[in-house]
Amino acid sequence: MKRxxxxxxxxxxxGLLQCGLAALAAVGPTPAQATSGELExxxxxxxxxxxxxxxxxxxxxxxxxxxxxxxxxxxTLLLADLAGxxxxxxxxxxxxxxxxxxxxxxxxxxxxxxxxxxxxxxRLRGQxxxxxxxxxxxxRGGGIVGLYPEGGKIKLEINPDAARSANLRxxxxxxELARTVP
Amino acid sequence: MRAYCxxxxxxxxxxxxxxxxxxxxRMKTPRIASVLLLAPTLAAAETPPRDGLPLESLPLAGFVExxxxxxLGNLVVTDTKLEQxxxxxxxxxxxxxxxEIEHIPSPNRNLAExxxxxxxxxxxxxxxxxxxxxxxxxxxxxxNSYLLDGLPIDAFVDAMSLDSAAIERVEVHKGPAxxxxxxxxxxxxxxxxxxxxxxxxxxxxxxxxxxxxxxxAGAGSWGSYRGSAYTQSNAGQLGYxxxxxxxxxxxxxxGMPGSWLQTTQSPHYEKDKFFLKxxxxxDRPDHTLSVFYQRTFHQGNMGRPNRDFxxxxxTLNFAYNNAFATDxxxxxxYGERRYDRNFANDDYPTSLALVNRENTRQTIRPADLTxxxxxxxGAALLTLGVDAQWVDYETDVRSPAGGVSAENRAQxxxxxxxxxxKVQLDQWILRGGLRRNTLQxxxxxxGGNTPATSAASWSKNLWSLGTRYKLSPGLxxxxxxxxxxxxxxxxxxxxxxxSTNISGELPNPGLKPESGIGRDLGMAWQPSRELAIxxxxxxxxxxxxxxxxxISATPSQVRSENAGSARALGFELDARYNPSTTLSLFxxxxxxxxxxxxxxNVDHNGTEIPFAPAELxxxxxxxxxxxxxxxxxxxxxxxxxxxxxxxxxRQGFGxxxxxxxxLYKDLVHNTRHEVRLTLDLNNLTDRQYRMPFDxxxxxxNAFVGVDIRY
Numbered sequence: 001m002k003r004x005x006x007x008x009x010x011x012x013x014x015g016l017l018q019c020g021l022a023a024l025a026a027v028g029p030t031p032a033q034a035t036s037g038e039l040e041x042x043x044x045x046x047x048x049x050x051x052x053x054x055x056x057x058x059x060x061x062x063x064x065x066x067x068x069x070x071x072x073x074x075x076t077l078l079l080a081d082l083a084g085x086x087x088x089x090x091x092x093x094x095x096x097x098x099x100x101x102x103x104x105x106x107x108x109x110x111x112x113x114x115x116x117x118x119x120x121x122x123r124l125r126g127q128x129x130x131x132x133x134x135x136x137x138x139x140r141g142g143g144i145v146g147l148y149p150e151g152g153k154i155k156l157e158i159n160p161d162a163a164r165s166a167n168l169r170x171x172x173x174x175x176e177l178a179r180t181v182p
Numbered sequence: 183m184r185a186y187c188x189x190x191x192x193x194x195x196x197x198x199x200x201x202x203x204x205x206x207x208r209m210k211t212p213r214i215a216s217v218l219l220l221a222p223t224l225a226a227a228e229t230p231p232r233d234g235l236p237l238e239s240l241p242l243a244g245f246v247e248x249x250x251x252x253x254l255g256n257l258v259v260t261d262t263k264l265e266q267x268x269x270x271x272x273x274x275x276x277x278x279x280x281x282e283i284e285h286i287p288s289p290n291r292n293l294a295e296x297x298x299x300x301x302x303x304x305x306x307x308x309x310x311x312x313x314x315x316x317x318x319x320x321x322x323x324x325x326n327s328y329l330l331d332g333l334p335i336d337a338f339v340d341a342m343s344l345d346s347a348a349i350e351r352v353e354v355h356k357g358p359a360x361x362x363x364x365x366x367x368x369x370x371x372x373x374x375x376x377x378x379x380x381x382x383x384x385x386x387x388x389x390x391x392x393x394x395x396x397x398x399a400g401a402g403s404w405g406s407y408r409g410s411a412y413t414q415s416n417a418g419q420l421g422y423x424x425x426x427x428x429x430x431x432x433x434x435x436x437g438m439p440g441s442w443l444q445t446t447q448s449p450h451y452e453k454d455k456f457f458l459k460x461x462x463x464x465d466r467p468d469h470t471l472s473v474f475y476q477r478t479f480h481q482g483n484m485g486r487p488n489r490d491f492x493x494x495x496x497t498l499n500f501a502y503n504n505a506f507a508t509d510x511x512x513x514x515x516y517g518e519r520r521y522d523r524n525f526a527n528d529d530y531p532t533s534l535a536l537v538n539r540e541n542t543r544q545t546i547r548p549a550d551l552t553x554x555x556x557x558x559x560g561a562a563l564l565t566l567g568v569d570a571q572w573v574d575y576e577t578d579v580r581s582p583a584g585g586v587s588a589e590n591r592a593q594x595x596x597x598x599x600x601x602x603x604k605v606q607l608d609q610w611i612l613r614g615g616l617r618r619n620t621l622q623x624x625x626x627x628x629g630g631n632t633p634a635t636s637a638a639s640w641s642k643n644l645w646s647l648g649t650r651y652k653l654s655p656g657l658x659x660x661x662x663x664x665x666x667x668x669x670x671x672x673x674x675x676x677x678x679x680x681s682t683n684i685s686g687e688l689p690n691p692g693l694k695p696e697s698g699i700g701r702d703l704g705m706a707w708q709p710s711r712e713l714a715i716x717x718x719x720x721x722x723x724x725x726x727x728x729x730x731x732x733i734s735a736t737p738s739q740v741r742s743e744n745a746g747s748a749r750a751l752g753f754e755l756d757a758r759y760n761p762s763t764t765l766s767l768f769x770x771x772x773x774x775x776x777x778x779x780x781x782x783n784v785d786h787n788g789t790e791i792p793f794a795p796a797e798l799x800x801x802x803x804x805x806x807x808x809x810x811x812x813x814x815x816x817x818x819x820x821x822x823x824x825x826x827x828x829x830x831x832r833q834g835f836g837x838x839x840x841x842x843x844x845l846y847k848d849l850v851h852n853t854r855h856e857v858r859l860t861l862d863l864n865n866l867t868d869r870q871y872r873m874p875f876d877x878x879x880x881x882x883n884a885f886v887g888v889d890i891r892y
Contacts, residue, residue: 043254045242050251053467081242150655153256155267160508160560172505172556173468176264177255179606180560 041074043154044147048079048109048132051145051156052087054171055163057106057128060088066104069096070120071111075134079109103127110135110143117143128167139181144168146181157181250389253279260355260383261613262565262604263332263362263552264511270606272613272648273662274704274718276300276354280387283346285804285814287842289864289883291429291453293341293349297382299800299816300354301718301754301770304793304823308877309436311451311482311491313338315874317793317823319356319379319720320750320774324668325698327359327366327377331386331474331499333517333548334366334571337375340519343478343495345455347412347425350387356380356754357720358664358700361617361646362552362565364598369575369590369672370521370544378666378698379722379750386474386499388461390414390421400887402862404880405450406431408887423459428452434880435485441876442530445485454479468505474498488528488536496520511554519546539580540589547572558605565615566601575672579630591626592672602646613648621669629678635691638675642667642695656708661701668696670728674742685738694744698724716756724748729780746780748791764806772798778827786827793874795836797821810848817841825874835874841866858889 052065065088069076076096083094095105102108102123110117110133117135121142124131131138132145139146139159144166146157156178163170251257257265258275268275278286278296288295290307294314298305306316314337318326328337330344359377366375393415401407410427430452437443457476464470476497483490498518505511521544527537552567573594580586602615622639626632646664653659670693677689704718726744733739752774760766776791790796799819806812818840826832843863850857861884868882 042242042245046246046249047251047254049246050249050254054251056466078242082246085243085246154254156255158560170508171466171468172508172511172554173265174251175508175556175560176266176511176563177251177257182559 037074040149040154041078044075044134045078045082047147047154047156048075048107049082049085049087049092051132051174052092052107052130054174055130056169056171057130058167059128060090060106062090064091064093065106066093066095066100067107067109068100068102068105069094069109069111070098070116071109071114073111073113076109076111102129105129107132109133110138117141124166126165126167130166130168131162144170145178155179247392252389258353259332259385260329260353260381261360262554262563262602263513264554264563264565266563269652269658269706270604270611270650272604272611272650272660273358273360273702274356274660274706274716276356278352278354280350283349283352285844287816287844287862287864288346289842289862291342293344293346293352293384294337296346296352297354298818299768299770299802301756301800302356302380302720302752302772302798303354304795304798304820306793306873308873308875310431310433311480311484312342312877314341315793317791317795319700319722320752320776320791320794321379321722321724321748322791322793324373324375325378325666325722327363327375327381329363329381329383330497330517331501331515332363332383333499333515333550334364334375335384335497335519336366336368336521336546337382338368339370339495339521340497343455343476343480344384344497345425345427345457345476345478347410347427348386348423348457348459348474348476349384350389351385353383353385354380355383356718357662357702358646358666360602360613360648361600361615361644361664362567362602364548364569364571364596364617364619365621365667365669366548367546367571367573367594367596367621367669368544369573369592369594370542373671374669376666376668376698378664378668378700379720386459386472387414387423388421388470388472390416390423390461394891396889396891398887398889400860400885402885403883404431404434406433406885408885410455419463421461423457425458426454426456428454433482436877436880438872438876438878443484443876444530446534447483447485447487449483449485451480451482466505468503468511470501470503472499472501472503474500486528486530487534488526489530490526492524494520494522509556511556513550513552513554515548515550517548519548520544536582538582540577541580542577543574544576545574561607562603562605564601564603567599569598569600571596587630588627589630590628590672592628592676593624593626594622594672596621609652611650611652613646615646617644617646618642619644619667623669623672623675625672625676628673628676629686631679631686633676633678634689635676638670638691638693640667640669640695642697658706659704660706661703663699663701666698666700668698670695670742674728677741679739683737686740688733688739688741690741690743693728693742694726696724696726696728696744698722712760714756714758717753719753720751722750727778727780729786745782746778746786748776748778750774750776750791750794766804767802769801770799774798780827785829789827789829789832790824792824792826792832795821795823810851812846813843815841815843833874835872838869838871839867840869854892856889856891858891860887860889861885862887 085092107130112134131143134147139157144162158178256268258268259265261271286296290310292307294305297303302319304316307314328335359381396412399409408429412425414423432448432450435445455478459474461472478495481492500516502514523542525540528534529537548571550569555564575592577590598619600617604613620641624637644665648662650660677687679686700722702720706716708714725747727746729745733741754772756770758768776794778789780786802816804814820836822836824832845861847859864883870881872878
């Protein structure tokens with residue numbers, strides 16, 4: 001078979017390959033990458049934001065949707081960055097100074113080190129407040145949405161009974177990606 | 183006495199009805215290690231990173247804009263028609279997301295090329311103007327179906343015409359696909375396609391959180407020029423995408439010298455694509471209407487004065503989704519696929535004068551209604567529904583004098599009822615399903631004649647079973663099995679001749695569909711955050727294989743009959759390693775042993791299944807270099823394969839390796855704009871390898887482009 005002369009000449013090809021090899025030899029990590037812990041916190045905080053879109057409250061205040069934050073860790077610090085973001089057609093208001101009244105929140109994020117969860121849980125009984133946390137066994141213990149690590153990923157578990165008790169409607173889409181716990 | 187001589191087992195395993203010549207005339211990439219391990223899908227963000235930062239370094243406010251719940255949850259949809267976590271699927275699913283898609287070399291601009299570097303896939307795109315004539319898991323191209331957002335499309339034609347900019351992700355569903363999807367009833371090209379060996383779902387972009395406009399343009403080898411414009415935005419509850427693109431090239435001769443593809447003048451082609459995607463949230467994000475429409479114009483000539491072509495393709499997908507209660511979800515989908523293809527034919531090498539013009543018109547309308555019910559305290563998912571397809575197929579031949587003769591007039595329709603249950607029990611996932619499928623063919627005209635048989639119908643019951651066991655968070659085992667079938671093509675049933683004194687194909691109204699069973703067994707192992715290994719073995723078998731026998735030499739008459747069987751046994755080994763945020767690597771190996779069993783014909787008995795290479799191997803590297811430079815390189819090895827089951831008549835192909843590379847350089851990167859320079863170098867070692875049907879790859883080619891986003 002007669003071969004067609006290539007449009008790109010071999011010397012150019014060799015040069016490109018050499019450049020590629022040189023680049024391979026020179027490669028090294030670039031600075032300023034997020035650490036694993038920071039990224040994990042960011043993914044958990046992003047989950048909180050996206051989960052809100054898939055929950056229906058019996059009624060919502062017109063001015064803002066209140067996300068209250070209890071505890072002090074990487075996730076709770078990050079959540080403050082979401083202030084003003086639009087969700088469910090209203091801006092997100094972050095209450096993280098510890099002075100909030102839990103029943104006035106639409107969402108309560110409980111940080112991993114927060115020890116007041118049993119007390120907060122008692123005050124929230126019957127209130128339409130979505131509770132989210134990465135504490136171990138949070139959903140099994142009466143919280144609505146728990147974040148847990150598995151296989152190097154962050155996953156969701158949902159307690160449908162707790163959601164019903166809070167008069168919240170969890171979208172089937174959210175249930176489809178979470179595991180449900182009694 | 184009839185001389186039974188079995189020919190062309192290839193005919194049913196891999197190729198279409200006898201219009202072959204006419205028919206023919208027609209990674210695992212950059213993975214940001216830590217991000218991927220925490221949420222592998224984050225690499226898929228469509229919106230460009232702000233301030234030149236990689237995705238994981240964005241501030242949270244920006245991070246939530248470029249991610250979604252689907253991405254965070256690493257969801258896939260093909261398994262149950264509802265989004266579920268990938269590790270709850272009993273079958274192995276390989277997911278290619280939009281960012282990866284942008285990085286994968288596609289020398290022929292064919293969606294099938296996105297799959298080339300995944301294990302088990304032999305992607306064999308014959309040219310930029312032709313289809314992918316490959317195979318998957320040891321079986322020919324008819325046994326791996328394609329879906330567009332859950333509705334079937336043609337695995338041959340549509341991959342040539344659909345725009346990758348519309349695709350959010352590709353889910354390669356390996357192994358016997360669930361009973362949830364029907365065959366594609368195409369009567370053109372290779373005819374029916376079935377999801378026996380697997381199915382590939384091209385999932386459309388749905389979520390539009392942020393506005394984005396993108397212009398790209400470029401030029402490359404063979405006088406290739408390409409430009410496109412893309413915009414996405416939202417207004418209230420309405421999200422929309424608009425895209426248009428043009429491409430043209432003086433495409434180098436891609437046929438073997440002296441073959442039917444020989445050129446006498448410079449060939450060229452032009453391709454214009456336009457698509458629109460609308461998504462409207464009625465009252466909740468899980469209660470939506472969506473419409474996708476794409477039109478593609480493809481015209482040019484194949485390098486001879488009377489070998490011009492002009493094709494129009496229309497693709498429509500409509501979807502209604504409603505999670506109307508906590509545990510109930512309703513989906514309705516409807517689609518249209520219109521193919522209008524025109525070719526001019528000459529009599530090369532005898533004469534270059536026009537002989538005739540062929541026009542093929544085919545419209546396929548698939549529809550699907552699915553109801554899903556979560557029960558058992560959320561541990562079980564029941565899926566049930568009905569799907570249907572309606573097909574109109576017409577071909578005409580126009581003589582140089584202008585006379586038109588009707589060659590083919592046929593219709594087909596199918597109805598399927600399906601039910602599937604999937605249960606999670608601690609570390610076990612169990613899946614089982616049933617399908618009842620009925621097909622009806624009506625033939626008014628075949629091969630220019632009124633066929634002796636005007637109708638045929640078949641009903642089949644299909645099943646599918648699967649299980650997955652999670653031994654530990656990083657180790658799971660799975661096994662699946664399922665049945666499928668392939669209906670005969672129109673002319674095999676109805677014949678192309680009505681008299682016993684002329685040449686053509688005789689009817690066989692008693693012809694049965696081919697039946698098949700696919701099985702697989704595999705392991706998914708993630709020993710560390712950086713490393714993932716998958717091993718999958720498969721065994722696919724076909725019974726009642728349809729072969730075409732010579733009945734008479736004078737006149738030349740053939741008839742298709744059920745005879746023989748075939749099996750493909752093999753394994754796929756995949757490894758992915760992401761040692762840092764700047765480097766990721768992957769490699770995979772597929773070995774396949776295939777055999778055709780047809781004791782009545784020693785020439786065919788014991789030969790390999792056509793188009794199924796004995797080995798396939800891939801390796802790739804993705805590097806993020808200093809200075810906003812990104813490089814990806816892929817190596818692809820194809821082992822020996824054949825184009826027929828006849829030892830006497832087959833040709834061997836393969837035994838070649840390919841290197842493709844892409845380089846990116848971000849010239850501008852700020853909060854409002856991104857300007858990126860790209861360089862594609864395909865077939866770096868200039869392997870002008872032969873392909874079946876006298877095609878060959880034109881070898882080394884380059885393309886330089888610029889991409890502007892804001």
